[in-house]
Amino acid sequence: MSTSTQEAAEQQDWMNGGDEGAAAVASPRAPSSRYKGVVPQPNGRWGAQIYERHARVWLGTFADEAAAARAYDVAALRFRGRGGAVNFPAAHAAAAAEMAFLAALPKSEVVDMLRKHTYDDELRQALRSSSSAAAAAAGGGRDRATAMLVPRRVALFEKDVTPSDVGRLNRLVVPKLQAEKHFPQLDETAAAPVLLAFEDDAGGGKVWRFRYSYWSSSQSYVLTRGWSRFVREKGLAAGDTVAFSQAAAAAASGIDAGEVGVKRRMFIECRKRKRKGSSHSGVPGDGCCPGGGARVVRLFGANIAAAAAIGASCVR
DNA sequence: ACTTGTGTTGAC
DNA sequence: TCAACACAAGTG
Numbered sequence: 001m002s003t004s005t006q007e008a009a010e011q012q013d014w015m016n017g018g019d020e021g022a023a024a025v026a027s028p029r030a031p032s033s034r035y036k037g038v039v040p041q042p043n044g045r046w047g048a049q050i051y052e053r054h055a056r057v058w059l060g061t062f063a064d065e066a067a068a069a070r071a072y073d074v075a076a077l078r079f080r081g082r083g084g085a086v087n088f089p090a091a092h093a094a095a096a097a098e099m100a101f102l103a104a105l106p107k108s109e110v111v112d113m114l115r116k117h118t119y120d121d122e123l124r125q126a127l128r129s130s131s132s133a134a135a136a137a138a139g140g141g142r143d144r145a146t147a148m149l150v151p152r153r154v155a156l157f158e159k160d161v162t163p164s165d166v167g168r169l170n171r172l173v174v175p176k177l178q179a180e181k182h183f184p185q186l187d188e189t190a191a192a193p194v195l196l197a198f199e200d201d202a203g204g205g206k207v208w209r210f211r212y213s214y215w216s217s218s219q220s221y222v223l224t225r226g227w228s229r230f231v232r233e234k235g236l237a238a239g240d241t242v243a244f245s246q247a248a249a250a251a252a253s254g255i256d257a258g259e260v261g262v263k264r265r266m267f268i269e270c271r272k273r274k275r276k277g278s279s280h281s282g283v284p285g286d287g288c289c290p291g292g293g294a295r296v297v298r299l300f301g302a303n304i305a306a307a308a309a310i311g312a313s314c315v316r
Numbered sequence: 317a318c319t320t321g322t323g324t325t326g327a328c
Numbered sequence: 329t330c331a332a333c334a335c336a337a338g339t340g
Contacts, residue, residue: 032332038331040332042319042320042334049331050329052329061321168340228339
């Protein structure tokens with residue numbers, strides 16, 4: 001029935017071009033794209049890419065050619081500023097707020113958003129919560145300066161990952177009690193997946209995104225999308241402990257995260273349990289695993305998204 | 317099995 | 329800098 005609920009969500013018409021490129025639907029032939037930074041994929045979809053310093057930065061694949069073009073535009077704005085040529089100039093004319101939003105984000109995160117098709121969501125959230133002048137400082141969420149000024153945090157809860165948590169199921173089961181107590185409430189009726197963005201403090205500000213949802217079938221709260229990737233890259237193994245903590249009251253910004261739905265800064269700490277067999281993926285270049293001692297991975301959570309607007313539903 | 321994303325090359 | 333082509337890596 002909902003074969004492509006997610007597909008529909010991902011297509012979330014960035015802006016639909018309006019009158020620029022009305023005809024989108026990928027043609028079976030697709031010789032090349034009319035849009036800059038857009039390349040056809042073997043399967044008929046469209047990929048977006050931008051180049052920087054002789055290196056290609058992949059921006060993800062999209063069903064709609066225009067969506068891919070828009071993704072390129074976003075990247076171009078962040079990478080090259082307004083000077084860069086874009087596919088939909090008009091779309092950015094009155095997007096001053098968007099520019100501010102982009103400026104406050106690391107390139108890597110922008111790219112990550114584009115790849116995961118969450119940019120639109122993140123942007124809307126940021127704009128919505130930035131009604132005040134605290135746009136960049138608090139509303140926008142991941143402001144570099146602000147993030148760096150959050151040294152303290154209070155523990156929330158911990159969980160030792162089970163084999164299934166790090167297995168093929170690609171999910172982390174969050175203890176119900178803790179989930180309901182510390183995580184945003186999930187309305188089963190709305191079935192709106194919540195997006196949690198975490199900045200990997202130990203990974204040079206890398207951002208991770210997890211989908212937080214409730215599985216009625218097993219009646220459990222889980223972190224799904226993005227979790228498997230995290231497990232792999234960090235070499236998380238069964239027995240390791242994942243500790244969630246929350247940033248100390250954001251006194252600096254004056255924003256109180258007392259209510260659900262408001263930005264809530266969280267950290268997650270992974271303590272590697274000692275094991276004889278070093279079943280470690282061995283991610284090159286990461287160097288997160290000293291190889292023996294307890295490895296600590298710290299994440300910085302920026303916000304919680306209520307992606308209801310998009311209408312995406314992953315829980316049934 | 318299918319899709320994504322990278323290697324790689326050559327044109328602009 | 330950019331995209332076409334090939335194909336390996338990733339995902340379900």
